[in-house]
Structure formats: structure tokens, C-alpha cells
Amino acid sequence: MNIVDSSGWLAYFADEPNAKHFITPLKDTASLVIPSVTIYEVFKVVLRETSENEALQAAAAMQKGRVVDLTAMLAIAASKLSLEHGIPMADSIILAPNMASKCAFS
Secondary structure, eight states, rough: OOOOOOHHHHHTTTTTTTGGTHHHHHHHHHTBEEEHHHHHHHHHHHHHHHHHHHHHHHHHHTTSSSSEEOOOOHHHHHHHHOOOOTTTTHHHHHHHHHHHHHHHHH
């Protein structure tokens, strides 16, 4: 399972120098998990910085992996992660699917 934070997606779409670090996990769509909040964050930035067409293209590209919606169970897990690690809401929501899968398969 690969989860890429919004900043990684934005670096990839903008072809920034550190984008090379995200190419491998982003191309492996079979293992790519995209929390829906990541689509929100990336769409918002791309829309603000470029155009709606570019933002829609970015969102479409992101949906080639498995999109994970924020369920009640993930919201609870994200809340716990936020408190345990002192991380912001969106970051804990992005991390929650990864942590939940490790618990489920351990």
C-alpha cells in the first residue's frame, strides 16, 4: 500500500525537483491508496494556482488508485492518531487508512 501526501501529489503535478521521489509509488496504481481528503487538498491548490480544467485533470489522475472515503471508523482512527502524534486533522485523515490496514492485517 502506498499513500502519498498532498504535497507529494502537488510536487508531481508541478514537476518540481523532488517529484522524482513520488513517481514510483504514484505509477503503481494497484498499490496506491488515495484518501478523499487528499483529492480535496490537491484540487483546491491546483484550482487556486491554475484553472478548473487543470484541477479536474489532477483529480481524475488521482482516482486511478483506490480512493478511500472518510468513514466513521477512519474518522475515529484519525482522531486517535491526531492526539497520539500531535498532527493536524488532514494529516491524520491521510495517515489513518495506512494505519488501519496495518492493524487489520497484523
